[in-house]
Amino acid sequence: MVNVLTTFSRITILSYIIIFTVIDLVQIFEYKLNETVASILATIQAVMIVLFLCNSSIVLYYAKEDPKILALMLFQLMFLAAFGIIINNITLPASKGVINNILLMLCFSFVFLERLNMARAIRQFIFVVVATFASILGVYILRKITKINQYMMLFALLGIISLLLVSVLGKVEYGAKLSITMGSISIQPSEFVKLSYLFFIAGCIVTWKDFRGFLIAGLGAALHVIVLVFSKDLGTASIFLATYVFLIFIAYKNYIVLTLELLLATLGGLFAYNYFPHIRTRFIAWSDPLSVIDDKGYQISQSLFAIGTGGWFGSGLTKGMPNKIPVVIKDFIFAAIAEEMGTIVAICVIVIYMCTAIMLFNVAFNCTYSFYMLVVSGFAIIFTVQTILNIGGVIKFIPSTGVTLPFISYGGSSLVSTMFGFMIAACSNDLWRVPERPRRRARY
Amino acid sequence: MYKRTTKNSVRKEIYITAAVFVFIFVGMIVYLISFMRNDSKEFIYNSYNSRFSVFADDVTRGGIYTADGIEIAKTEKNNDGKEVRVYPDDRLFSHAVGYVDKGMSGLEAQYSFELLKTHITLDEQINNSLTGSKSPGDSLYTTFDYNTQKAAYEGLKMFKGAAIAIEPDTGKIVSMVSMPDYNPNTIAEKWDEINDESNNNSVLLNRATNGAYPPGSTFKIITTLAYLRATGSDDFSYNCKGNYKVDDYTIHCSSNEVHGKEDLTKAFSNSCNSAYASIGVDLDREQFIETANNLLFNQTLPTLLKSTRKSTFKLDENTKDSIVAQTAIGQGETLVSPLHMCMIVSAIANNGNLMKPYMADKIVSANGEIVSQTEPESYGVILSENEVNLLNSYMEAVVTDGTAEKVNFGDLTVYGKTGTAEYTTNKKLTHSWFVGYAEDEYGKQLAVAVIMESAGYGSKYAAPLAADIFNAYFDK
Structure with a gap:
């Protein structure tokens, strides 16, 4: 009976995801779409999210015979409804498509964490609720601050000090210092620094608008990156670097500077390759994982076993062996999705991330105020680079860098910071406080 | 300082940046598709991949046949009700077909994945899973001709060496023998003896290839x-x-x-x-x-x-x-x-x-339908x-x-x-x-x-x- 349900659900789940993805490809043009059409499409997507969550939860319930899964499903449905209602009440969301995408990613996270590790799944659900409320609170606070760009030095200081703290106090996990542990909670400060870093760079550019902005933003960015490289957190270091390079490009529109910076980054990469042995081993593990399968290539090989054996249609939920992959609930959760739901769903997930990125860039493009235009662009870049580093690492497209998949991987810090970033994007036209003038609404 | 920047034309760099990332996303998708089509087998068949055992829970490994339809490898239940792999002709196809115990080799290794898949109809599969019985895996039809293989085997038996025969207009390997050989039915029992350092016959080596x-x-x-x-x-x-x-x-x-x-x-x-x-x-x-x-x-x-x-x-x-x-x-x-x-x-x-x-x-399903066919x-x-x-x-x-x-x-x-x-x-x-x-x-x-x-x-x-x-x- 369970087998029939699992086999059958492979097809139904695949169809929900395909429908969602196809609509997503239309929704990236939502600023050009007729409003009624866009809202009908968004509603269909919402239905697909609910069907996906319910169908997957039922499969998990029958396979694991754990009533907690059904209880969680009810709470999750309530959360989805509440999220939709709240976001429409606090603001006119700058993009409805983006909201649907976040919710689907969260549902993937719920389903796969329940499948892989029930205790972590419950924790993650609590994180999601907390992150949502924290982000709404954060947005309210941002609305109260006038002239936020003038605090840029404070943001830079906060960011660099937190990163230094990790570098000194942090414990080493998988060869890198990432987190500080206090009691039972461990925090990854670099996740929050991503946002303060954006406020810092955007502040510099908006305040000076000339060479000074470029120079001071560059100095600050370099300090951030150097501390991260020192902690051996190269994934985050490359995210920070890419963000700086492209933000400067968007702000100053200078192709020569862009080329020079990319060249410099490549030289830096070559330098790192030659002077850090742990980078070289990652390259070997990437170029031929089977040759070092007993050691450095074990994780990526297990990931590719999972993806390959799962095939185009997947083994079906609970029918694969994703727990064979080390750190599957964090960095390698994409491999678990590919194994049990199949490569077609995995490709859809990549497309959904791509559409989310485009929607974020749309929001940035249509931002009324240039400070938030830069913050949202920067957030879009961070989100995109992180996704590419994660998925690319899992499928052996690039060497693995040990960053998480936004919204799907297990981890509270990453969730809070990503959620806050999205909330800022969604409310970007409500945030800029201009003294003496009435607040402006977006042009809907 | 608070001048609004609303002119869209000055923000085209946002979309240039977006285009760079879309390009990488598309590259990743293309890479993933090509991995699944071309390279995934190398990983699936790796002996470190423990996922086969999961398939074997629901599917009985399919048989291997010569081109003229003689079964040369099959899965049977032994007296204890446990499934064992049986090679009716003992040594005749040892290097060509390979073995399953002790890490797999030959066609058994190369087509292990296919042999453990089933393509019987969906309601038969449903029926099997309801009654708790296993579904039959797909069969592999080889290009070998039984009599030609037998002639090569008999002629070479007394020597060390190899014989291989190929149909020139298709590339089909009609027979392939390598001597000395081993009995795939008893490979597990003889494993230590075969791999002993003093044994320099290299019986596991397929001398033909x-x-x-x-x-x-x-x-x-x-x-x-x-x-x-x-x-x-x-x-x-x-x-x-x-x-x-x-x-x-x-x-x-x-x-x-x-x-x-x-x-x-x-x-x-x-x-x-x-x-x-x-x-x-x-x-x-x-x-x-x-x-x-x-x-x-x-x-x-x-x-x-x-x-x-x-x-x-x-x-x-x-x-x-x-x-x-x-x-x-x-x-x-x-x-x-x-x-x-x-x-x-x-x-x-x-x-x-x-x-x-x-x-x-x-590859042929248990119902006789062709699942996939190698084109010359x-x-x-x-x-x-x-x-x-x-x-x-x-x-x-x-x-x-x-x-x-x-x-x-x-x-x-x-x-x-x-x-x-x-x-x-x-x-x-x-x-x-x-x-x-x-x-x-x-x-x-x-x-x-x-x-x-x-x-x-x-x-x-x-x-x-x-x-x-x-x-x-x-x-x-």
């Missing part, structure tokens, strides 16, 4: 071709005095026989070492190397098989003339696999067009029409009027080359080679390569076995 043998006189096919390509004609004349001196080294003809005045046909069919040594020394080295490389030396053989050995051919500007002379008659440092020699002959038989050899013909694939034309015609006439002369004239090939038209390869400094110990192809009156062909280690003259041992293989194949 992975053996490394000096080609001996069979290499004269390649030297002949190099000569034809270098001079652009088949004009040749040589007066054989039974030996050829180069530097301070002397190459002798077999039994020191004096062949007298020869053209290329005579030199080839007599397998005249002196003539070929002189051809080799006079050849432009680069041209020689190029011809060998065109015939797939020093590269992975183009096959659909999982593991084959690269053949080696070493020569450069500094090689001494005496070594070149030896290389030209198939001694020196050249090493080939029987599969490679068979592929060369098969290309000659197929008018220069080399078909990639394969052994897995189709061409590697390309590696010999010109003129070269094929000339080589055919030389190889035919070997059988009608040369070293293999005493071998009884029945009514078949046979084109071949014998070889007697020295493999140590002791000239009495020689491997016996025959490579060639036969054609019946309807134009049907079969290419074979046979090597029998330390057996002696090619014409005495290897050629008669080739005749047996041809007869078994064309008799059916």
Whole structure:
């Protein structure tokens, strides 16, 4: 009976995801779409999210015979409804498509964490609720601050000090210092620094608008990156670097500077390759994982076993062996999705991330105020680079860098910071406080 | 300072940035698709991949059949109700089919994934999972012909060596035997004995695809071709005095026989070492190397098989003339696999067009429906029409009027080359080679390569076995 349900659900789940993805490809043009059409499409997507969550939860319930899964499903449905209602009440969301995408990613996270590790799944659900409320609170606070760009030095200081703290106090996990542990909670400060870093760079550019902005933003960015490289957190270091390079490009529109910076980054990469042995081993593990399968290539090989054996249609939920992959609930959760739901769903997930990125860039493009235009662009870049580093690492497209998949991987810090970033994007036209003038609404 | 920037045209850099990322996303998707289509098998079949055990819970491993429908591997329940893999013909297909216990090899390893998949109808699957019984896995139909395999096996049984037969116009491997062999039914029990350090028989090595043998006189096919390509004609004349001196080294003809005045046909069919040594020394080295490389030396053989050995051919500007002379008659440092020699002959038989050899013909579901079928694939034309015609006439002369004239090939038209390869400094110990192809009156062909280690003259041992293989194949 369970087998029939699992086999059958492979097809139904695949169809929900395909429908969602196809609509997503239309929704990236939502600023050009007729409003009624866009809202009908968004509603269909919402239905697909609910069907996906319910169908997957039922499969998990029958396979694991754990009533907690059904209880969680009810709470999750309530959360989805509440999220939709709240976001429409606090603001006119700058993009409805983006909201649907976040919710689907969260549902993937719920389903796969329940499948892989029930205790972590419950924790993650609590994180999601907390992150949502924290982000709404954060947005309210941002609305109260006038002239936020003038605090840029404070943001830079906060960011660099937190990163230094990790570098000194942090414990080493998988060869890198990432987190500080206090009691039972461990925090990854670099996740929050991503946002303060954006406020810092955007502040510099908006305040000076000339060479000074470029120079001071560059100095600050370099300090951030150097501390991260020192902690051996190269994934985050490359995210920070890419963000700086492209933000400067968007702000100053200078192709020569862009080329020079990319060249410099490549030289830096070559330098790192030659002077850090742990980078070289990652390259070997990437170029031929089977040759070092007993050691450095074990994780990526297990990931590719999972993806390959799962095939185009997947083994079906609970029918694969994703727990064979080390750190599957964090960095390698994409491999678990590919194994049990199949490569077609995995490709859809990549497309959904791509559409989310485009929607974020749309929001940035249509931002009324240039400070938030830069913050949202920067957030879009961070989100995109992180996704590419994660998925690319899992499928052996690039060497693995040990960053998480936004919204799907297990981890509270990453969730809070990503959620806050999205909330800022969604409310970007409500945030800029201009003294003496009435607040402006977006042009809907 | 709070000037609003609403002009969209000045923000096009946002979309340039977005385009860069979209490009990378699309690249990742393309990469993932190509991984699934091309490279995933390498990972799926890896012995570190423990996921097979999960499939085996729901599916009974499918059987393996010869092309003529005889079951050569099946899964049965033993007395304890446990599933065991049974090979009805014991050793007959040992290297070709492989084994399952102790880490899998051969076709069992290469097609393990397919054998553990099921393509029976959905309601049968539902029915099976409701009643808790296993679904039957898909079957693998190989390209082997049972009787041809049997003939090769019986003939080779007393020796070490290998025999392989390929259908030239498709690349289907009709038989493949490697000796010494093992019994796949008892491999688990005998595992320690087989892998003991004192056991130097290498029974697990498939000599047909992975053996490394000096080609001996069979290499004269390649030297002949190099000569034809270098001079652009088949004009040749040589007066054989039974030996050829180069530097301070002397190459002798077999039994020191004096062949007298020869053209290329005579030199080839007599397998005249002196003539070929002189051809080799006079050849432009680069041209020689190029011809060998065109015939797939020093590269992975183009096959659909999982593991084959690269053949080696070493020569450069500094090689001494005496070594070149030896290389030209198939001694020196050249090493080939029987599969490679068979592929060369098969290309000659197929008018220069080399078909990639394969052994897995189709996957068939338990209901008899074809799930997937291997289509013959061409590697390309590696010999010109003129070269094929000339080589055919030389190889035919070997059988009608040369070293293999005493071998009884029945009514078949046979084109071949014998070889007697020295493999140590002791000239009495020689491997016996025959490579060639036969054609019946309807134009049907079969290419074979046979090597029998330390057996002696090619014409005495290897050629008669080739005749047996041809007869078994064309008799059916």
